[in-house]
Amino acid sequence: MKIPLISDLDDVTRARNRAHVAGLGRPAGALELSGKIGVVGGAAGLGLAVQVAQSGLDAVFLEEDAASLERATFFLTRNMQGRIPKNVRLTARLDDLTECAVIVDCGAGPLDEKAALLQKITAKAPQADLFMVNLAGADLSALRAQTTHPARLLGANHGAGILELAGADEATEYAVASANALAARLGRCVLRAPALGFVSQRLQMHMLDVADLLLLEGATPWDIDEALELFGFAMGPYEAQDLIGTDVAYALRQRRQPDPARRYSLIADRAVQEGRLGKKAGVGWYRYPGGGGKVIDPLVEDLCREEAYFAGVATRVFDADTLRLRILLALMNEAGWMVENGVAPADLDLISVRVLGVPADCGGIATFADQLGAQNILRALRVLQQEDPAMWRPAPCFAAEG
Numbered sequence: 001m002k003i004p005l006i007s008d009l010d011d012v013t014r015a016r017n018r019a020h021v022a023g024l025g026r027p028a029g030a031l032e033l034s035g036k037i038g039v040v041g042g043a044a045g046l047g048l049a050v051q052v053a054q055s056g057l058d059a060v061f062l063e064e065d066a067a068s069l070e071r072a073t074f075f076l077t078r079n080m081q082g083r084i085p086k087n088v089r090l091t092a093r094l095d096d097l098t099e100c101a102v103i104v105d106c107g108a109g110p111l112d113e114k115a116a117l118l119q120k121i122t123a124k125a126p127q128a129d130l131f132m133v134n135l136a137g138a139d140l141s142a143l144r145a146q147t148t149h150p151a152r153l154l155g156a157n158h159g160a161g162i163l164e165l166a167g168a169d170e171a172t173e174y175a176v177a178s179a180n181a182l183a184a185r186l187g188r189c190v191l192r193a194p195a196l197g198f199v200s201q202r203l204q205m206h207m208l209d210v211a212d213l214l215l216l217e218g219a220t221p222w223d224i225d226e227a228l229e230l231f232g233f234a235m236g237p238y239e240a241q242d243l244i245g246t247d248v249a250y251a252l253r254q255r256r257q258p259d260p261a262r263r264y265s266l267i268a269d270r271a272v273q274e275g276r277l278g279k280k281a282g283v284g285w286y287r288y289p290g291g292g293g294k295v296i297d298p299l300v301e302d303l304c305r306e307e308a309y310f311a312g313v314a315t316r317v318f319d320a321d322t323l324r325l326r327i328l329l330a331l332m333n334e335a336g337w338m339v340e341n342g343v344a345p346a347d348l349d350l351i352s353v354r355v356l357g358v359p360a361d362c363g364g365i366a367t368f369a370d371q372l373g374a375q376n377i378l379r380a381l382r383v384l385q386q387e388d389p390a391m392w393r394p395a396p397c398f399a400a401e402g
Helices: 011-022 042-054 066-079 111-124 137-144 173-185 199-216 221-231 237-244 246-255 267-273 298-311 320-340 345-354 365-372 374-385 396-401
Strands: 036-040 059-062 088-091 100-105 130-133 153-159 162-166 189-192
Touching (some): 011 345, 036 042, 042 059, 042 088, 066 088, 111 130, 153 173, 162 173, 162 345, 173 189, 199 221, 199 298, 237 246, 374 396
Parallel strands (some): 130 153, 162 189
Antiparallel strands (some): 153 162
16 A cells, blocks of 8 residues: 555645645634733743743743753744743743743653642642643543642643643533633634543654654654655654654653553653753754754664664665555554544544644545545555554454445
């Protein structure tokens, strides 16, 4: 099976797919926010703080230590060409959150660190209407058990044009309304995350698991990025990780329970442990001399080959078609499994386009799978199952229709 490039699709199909994506998403609530918005931690948090400020609200961005604050200030100054919005304040003082009506934790730390930070924040800002943290499922429940305001705590995953909310049924109506109001102010539609956790994170982590195994078997990050960008992705997964911080995916990997039947690559973990945290640190999967544009780093390829040697994996050369096939099959199959768990195909389309960078011209990952056909997808999955049965087990929707 060969995955067609977006440029191979006819104009009518591309226009129909774009119209489908444009019609997706539910409007957020109409509550008007008042007060400042506090945002805590990381490159993703810094980006959110700027977006909040650009929407006209006052934003307070907190980094807990001076070194992280200095790095964030440098990163923001350089990327905004010195034009930092006047209504965004960068600080390392928890006291500066006391006037915030909504406080969002975007940090990548482990659960115990998040719990300790939330306790400090709620002590400083007990009047806040809403606390948001980038956790869902069991992790969110565990955090709620440790806070004094569990009904004002929501799980939230912020994407481009999307806010995924977790735990809304256990929160106050006003907290949910505040989250909807923030989403509306930022121009984002709100999606309710299912019990299995954030849909965008699950799609992204499965894609990265497959991509990291390709690194172990002989590919490079730039090979994979270029293959997907040629397909039509806005950005490859490794450059995207560098922008948000490689420690974000690392934290998610540390929290999840590994499947003993699955193969995993340790390359990404080792990269983070060696300080390759992404553009904010000047080095990640690529190098960013002087904080500028990306440059291929031969040391990353050396790291990949070392890990392959330690794991006893024979490397090979992958062409762009093979890389595209594996990454897109992984996304389509994981989307199929999520449909089994009750996630709407329309939500999968919207999230894949706005968060993962899947081109709107293909209609989103669920629509693209429909257009390729269940039988074709099933045949391709069966071939890959021969080398990795657990990773490529077909979702029931493909097996049933194939």
